[in-house]
Amino acid sequence: xxxxxxxxxxxxxxxxxxxxxxxxxxxxxxxxxxxxxxxxxxxxxxxxxxxxxxxxxxxxxxxxxxxxxxxxxxxxxxxxxxxxxxxxxxxxxxxxxxxxxxxxxxxxxxxxxxxxxxxxxxxxxxxxxxxxxxxxxxxxxxxxxxxxxxxxxxxxxxxxxxxxxxxxxxxxxxxxxxxxxxxxxxxxxxxxxxxxxxxxxxxxxxxxxxxxxxxxxxxxxxxxxxxxxxxxxxxxxxxxxxxxxxxxxxxxxxxxxxxxxxxxxxxxxxxxxxxxxxxxxxxxxxxxxxxxxxxxxxxxxxxxxxxxxxxxxxxxxxxxxxxxxxxxxxxxxxxxxxxxxxxxxxxxxxxxxxxxxxxxxxxxxxxxxxxxxxxxxxxxxxxxxxxxxxxxxxxx
Amino acid sequence: xxxxxxxxxxxxxxxxxxxxxxxxxxxxxxxxxxxxxxxxxxxxxxxxxxxxxxxxxxxxxxxxxxxxxxxxxxxxxxxxxxxxxxxxxxxxxxxxxxxxxxxxxxxxxxxxxxxxxxxxxxxxxxxxxxxxxxxxxxxxxxxxxxxxxxxxxxxxxxxxxxxxxxxxxxxxxxxxxxxxxxxxxxxxxxxxxxxxxxxxxxxxxxxxxxxxxxxxxxxxxxxxxxxxxxxxxxxxxxxxxxxxxxxxxxxxxxxxxxxxxxxxxxxxxxxxxxxxxxxxxxxxxxxxxxxxxxxxxxxxxxxxxxxxxxxxxxxxxxxxxxxxxxxxxxxxxxxxxxxxxxxxxxxxxxxxxxxxxxxxxxxxxxxxxxxxxxxxxxxxxxxxxxxxxxxxxxxx
Numbered sequence: 152x153x154x155x156x157x158x159x160x161x162x163x164x165x166x167x168x169x170x171x172x173x174x175x176x177x178x179x180x181x182x183x184x185x186x187x188x189x190x191x192x193x194x195x196x197x198x199x200x201x202x203x204x205x206x207x208x209x210x211x212x213x214x215x216x217x218x219x220x221x222x223x224x225x226x227x228x229x230x231x232x233x234x235x236x237x238x239x240x241x242x243x244x245x246x247x248x249x250x251x252x253x254x255x256x257x258x259x260x261x262x263x264x265x266x267x268x269x270x271x272x273x274x275x276x277x278x279x280x281x282x283x284x285x286x287x288x289x290x291x292x293x294x295x296x297x298x299x300x301x302x303x304x305x306x307x308x309x310x311x312x313x314x315x316x317x318x319x320x321x322x323x324x325x326x327x328x329x330x331x332x333x334x335x336x337x338x339x340x341x342x343x344x345x346x347x348x349x350x351x352x353x354x355x356x357x358x359x360x361x362x363x364x365x366x367x368x369x370x371x372x373x374x375x376x377x378x379x380x381x382x383x384x385x386x387x388x389x390x391x392x393x394x395x396x397x398x399x400x401x402x403x404x405x406x407x408x409x410x411x412x413x414x415x416x417x418x419x420x421x422x423x424x425x426x427x428x429x430x431x432x433x434x435x436x437x438x439x440x441x442x443x444x445x446x447x448x449x450x451x452x453x454x455x456x457x458x459x460x461x462x463x464x465x466x467x468x469x470x471x472x473x474x475x476x477x478x479x480x481x482x483x484x485x486x487x488x489x490x491x492x493x494x495x496x497x498x499x500x501x502x503x504x505x506x507x508x509x510x511x512x513x514x515x516x517x518x519x520x521x522x523x524x525x526x527x528x529x530x531x532x533x534x535x536x537x538x539x540x541x542x543x544x545x546x547x
Numbered sequence: 548x549x550x551x552x553x554x555x556x557x558x559x560x561x562x563x564x565x566x567x568x569x570x571x572x573x574x575x576x577x578x579x580x581x582x583x584x585x586x587x588x589x590x591x592x593x594x595x596x597x598x599x600x601x602x603x604x605x606x607x608x609x610x611x612x613x614x615x616x617x618x619x620x621x622x623x624x625x626x627x628x629x630x631x632x633x634x635x636x637x638x639x640x641x642x643x644x645x646x647x648x649x650x651x652x653x654x655x656x657x658x659x660x661x662x663x664x665x666x667x668x669x670x671x672x673x674x675x676x677x678x679x680x681x682x683x684x685x686x687x688x689x690x691x692x693x694x695x696x697x698x699x700x701x702x703x704x705x706x707x708x709x710x711x712x713x714x715x716x717x718x719x720x721x722x723x724x725x726x727x728x729x730x731x732x733x734x735x736x737x738x739x740x741x742x743x744x745x746x747x748x749x750x751x752x753x754x755x756x757x758x759x760x761x762x763x764x765x766x767x768x769x770x771x772x773x774x775x776x777x778x779x780x781x782x783x784x785x786x787x788x789x790x791x792x793x794x795x796x797x798x799x800x801x802x803x804x805x806x807x808x809x810x811x812x813x814x815x816x817x818x819x820x821x822x823x824x825x826x827x828x829x830x831x832x833x834x835x836x837x838x839x840x841x842x843x844x845x846x847x848x849x850x851x852x853x854x855x856x857x858x859x860x861x862x863x864x865x866x867x868x869x870x871x872x873x874x875x876x877x878x879x880x881x882x883x884x885x886x887x888x889x890x891x892x893x894x895x896x897x898x899x900x901x902x903x904x905x906x907x908x909x910x911x912x913x914x915x916x917x918x919x920x921x922x923x924x925x926x927x928x929x930x931x932x933x934x935x936x937x938x939x940x941x942x943x
Binding site for chain 1: 565569572573576578670678681687688689690691813815820825834835837838846851853854857858861862868
């Protein structure tokens, strides 16, 4: 069986390298010979020993009956979406590392795949090399998952780790991450939380079976976290992590949120450092389960794509139990649906104003359990008299 | 499809409860109706709403064509082994939580299962509710796993956590664990490392394809760890964990060992507390991956058994890619095959004797990288002059 690789960037070239260097192990795991087929890229191949495989015309992939699986590593919505859609319609399985595509078009592509009795898999789209998507839809698919909380973006976790270890400012830590290649020149997608938002949207859709749109999830980045927040957090036994969370509520709706959060230092999430990712899954029967590993990087991500290729090759005519639908109504419960405590820092003493808040440092408070609605009242109350310097939910 | 549950102890009763209470989710995940069939136990049922399902004669299970899967929750080698063997030979899939059975008879039972085109699965035998066995043989099966290090026994981890948090003695912490039901009245299998030894034997056999016998693995428990070791470890940025380790060497052999180990507090393994388990897997393509969760307990373990039941029900005529063989020669590399640093504590100053050792506290030393052979020389050298109070390898 031949594998077409679409896009020869970081991930795509990693997939080619693994398919070539581990051909024996991969074929053995798949139970049939698996080999690298054409590599589609609009650019000319540079210094690759398999340059004869490069093509520019996708229709050659569709028309080749030996190609059973298409590995999409282009990224972005188009042309990735059109390519995968037509490959599935031609009866070829597709695998992808493209979180934007899965978050936006997952339900539709899964439905097309099912109609054509082929697989559409996306282990690499969340958590890079961590086996995560598959355990969620296989080992844990009847465990009664109630909640997911993840550190799903390595760039922001690196920046926050730097700020904690060296007392660095946000901007210093960001520059450092950019210098090391952990952050892009335009870091918005990472630091503003959009990347983590797409990933939690995928996990929520997968686990609870109905599309949760990234655009519905309240998303806040780490760009407003200061060295003062970090100092106070550390002093009181917390770290600050960019958490992407989703929770199944009793009314059948989903609460989801991406934001920095205070995390107790004895939580397994608090010790996840540098570019590592981790996902904590709470389930009725298994209790807390945590998956940890490298959430990005060429080889970890490519390795997850290859794991999906093996799964597709092995499971011809045996479609994986991964599916969700676009519901008629949104499943998002609204940002007011869950009560939380908050860490608040202001520029003046508000202890008289909010007597129930616990003062933990000069002008820094932990508010008692509040609904989001009450919290907005609290904010107004504060803003009348004092400037709100930070407000960060506490993960409990 | 009916499921026969063998043994109605802690795990078996949990399996029955989940099969009854989550019947809808389980059948949906399996793609066919799955229901609880006969429950085999030599004891009379006590206060169970499904007492009409109890049977005492295993042959009734074998002769019932509606029973497609046997869930063995008896424990121990016999009669579990005979029951599973004859079920597989009758063309029924089998799942088990029995680590002793899998460690001792895994290769043989997997081979019988394959010959009869049925599955033999054992997710619950290592790491309780943590999805671990399946990610190892599916998502990571071509990742090039080079090393595994796990905290695989909740009882000993609870005891060590107590010793660290409260400066408790080993015997105090053990009594506390017994009082809470975390340790048995005869705690030998846990505290002497035998349980962890069986589990690392299973993981090693699974990952590298050849039986590693528990009896070959050098195994040391936590019963000699003192409050002084703990105090010194903590002071110098280590915790002490009972680690079960296995490493694939360049000569194709496996180094394995179960022992307490000094673990740096910034390692993700060091923050695994109380009865939680975690397994760190190092692989060529994915880098470090860690799986964390409840390694024991009724519902987590039963939930893993049920996940295997679903997998078997879903994959009729599609055998999972899990297999290892009894090699003609042992794969164990020998306990001298890997060099390690050690933490050594003696009753007197040996800095003159072993000048290269780093003194980290009064009469406590970290030895430089030593082979096991050199270390035995070192031990003799010490013992001539001073008593060796502790020697614990350092996990790096």
